[in-house]
Every structure is written in C-alpha cells, then in structure tokens.
Amino acid sequence: MARGWKIQERRHAGEEHLDAEAAARFDEKSPFDPSTEIDTLLELGLTGEDTVVDFGTGTGVFPLAAAEYCDRVVAVDVSESMVKIVDEKIEATSIQNIETVHDGFLSYDHQGDAAAYAFSKDALHHLPDFWKVEALKAIGTTLEEGGMLRLRDFVFSFDPQDSQAAIESWLDDKRSTSFTEEELHVHFREEFSTYGFLLEQMLAEAGFEIIDATYETDFYAEYTCQWHGFTE
Numbered sequence: 227m228a229r230g231w232k233i234q235e236r237r238h239a240g241e242e243h244l245d246a247e248a249a250a251r252f253d254e255k256s257p258f259d260p261s262t263e264i265d266t267l268l269e270l271g272l273t274g275e276d277t278v279v280d281f282g283t284g285t286g287v288f289p290l291a292a293a294e295y296c297d298r299v300v301a302v303d304v305s306e307s308m309v310k311i312v313d314e315k316i317e318a319t320s321i322q323n324i325e326t327v328h329d330g331f332l333s334y335d336h337q338g339d340a341a342a343y344a345f346s347k348d349a350l351h352h353l354p355d356f357w358k359v360e361a362l363k364a365i366g367t368t369l370e371e372g373g374m375l376r377l378r379d380f381v382f383s384f385d386p387q388d389s390q391a392a393i394e395s396w397l398d399d400k401r402s403t404s405f406t407e408e409e410l411h412v413h414f415r416e417e418f419s420t421y422g423f424l425l426e427q428m429l430a431e432a433g434f435e436i437i438d439a440t441y442e443t444d445f446y447a448e449y450t451c452q453w454h455g456f457t458e
C-alpha cells in the first residue's frame with residue numbers, strides 16, 4: 227500500500243518526460259551515444275552471465291546497446307510514455323533479453339538474480355536529496371555484493387561562493403542549444419541537482435565505495451561505485 231509520507235516519484239519526473247509527444251522528441255533533442263558506457267562496463271568486467279538494471283532509462287538507448295553484452299537488462303522508468311517508446315524500440319528488433327518496468331527508483335522491486343551492474347544517467351536529480359539517498363540505497367539492494375554502479379548526472383562542482391555567477395554563465399552558454407530559456411531555468415528552479423561533495427557523501431552513506439569521480443564540467447559528474455552494503 228502506498229504510504230502517505232513517501233514521495234510520488236512521477237510528480238517529479240519532469241513534464242517533458244511524461245508527455246508522449248515530448249518523449250517522442252527526446253532522442254533528437256538529447257542524443258546519447260552509449261558506446262563509451264558499454265566500453266566502461268566491459269572494462270569493469272561485464273560478462274554475458276550478468277544482469278544490468280538501468281534506472282531512469284528514458285528512451286532505452288543504454289539497455290538496447292547493453293543487451294548484446296549481458297544476460298538480462300532491466301530498463302526502469304517512472305514515465306509510461308518513455309516505457310512505451312522503449313517497448314516499441316525492442317519490438318522493432320530481435321532482442322529478447324530486455325525487460326521494461328514502469329516504476330521509479332524507489333518503487334522498483336527487483337526480481338531474479340541480483341544485478342552485477344546498475345546504470346543511471348541524468349535521472350537522479352529529479353529527486354530531492356533525502357530521496358536521492360533512499361534511491362541509492364534501493365539501487366544497492368538490486369546489486370550483488372561488489373556490484374558496480376555507473377552514475378551520471380547534472381551535478382554541481384563550482385564553489386558555492388560562486389554559484390550565481392556560475393549558473394548565469396552556464397545559462398549564457400546554453401542559450402544557443404535546443405533547450406528553451408524556460409526549460410533551462412526549470413532545471414534549477416524545480417529540479418534537484420546537488421553539489422558533488424554532497425552526492426559523494428550520499429553515495430558513501432548509502433553503502434557505495436566511489437572508485438572514480440569525474441567532474442568534466444562544473445555542471446556534470448560521473449561516478450563509478452562499488453556496492454559494499456550497509457556498515458553496522
């Protein structure tokens with residue numbers, strides 16, 4: 227039974243991800259080449275025996291690429307429009323080992339063998355910080371001991387003293403992209419990107435060891451983490 231104090235993940239998923247027409251334009255607007263991520267998972271030891279779970283899969287670009295290299299991929303998204311797009315893409319191929327699940331980070335209930343790898347790109351910032359920790363704990367419970375998480379997201383690494391100037395400068399740079407001014411503003415006003423120093427602490431408290439943290443810009447981070455579970 228849904229508990230009244232728990233967050234309704236769908237309400238924070240972003241209108242552009244829930245709306246069927248906007249979701250259909252997602253790949254064109256936010257193209258993603260998954261090849262470097264596949265290479266990274268292979269370097270980390272991904273085998274054809276493994277289960278992989280992608281949280282906030284969107285249009286399923288990552289699971290469609292990963293399916294060839296593992297036993298089973300679960301593509302999880304809280305948006306039914308996104309899940310429908312992934313289902314249609316799968317149907318257009320002969321791929322048999324991807325399952326789509328219409329669920330959130332928090333409501334997903336993993337079935338079957340524990341996953342060796344979890345992946346999440348550009349989705350965790352939809353949750354406020356308390357719920358990010360809950361989500362990271364939930365991701366951990368899908369993983370086998372020693373399982374790996376590749377997490378990528380919009381994360382801040384500018385000096386908090388310079389936040390406003392950094393954001394104004396970022397907005398200036400983004401004005402020539404396919405995103406409207408309002409879409410860019412919504413990211414700060416209504417979504418929950420957080421600082422890297424906070425997210426690193428959250429990962430640790432949730433039971434992950436950070437093997438690598440990369441901050442290529444002040445607005446984006448990539449983490450490779452290993453699940454060790456909760457310490458007493």
Ligand SMILES: C[S@@+](CC[C@H](N)C(=O)[O-])C[C@H]1O[C@@H](n2cnc3c(N)ncnc32)[C@H](O)[C@@H]1O
Nearest residue numbers: 235239243282283284304305330331347349352
């Ligand atoms: C910016 S898109 C990224 C999609 C994909 N990972 C990619 O990088 O191409 C964010 C996705 O996260 C999903 N999402 C947002 N909140 C979520 C939640 N709490 N649980 C699962 N998925 C969520 C949205 O529906 C959307 O499909």
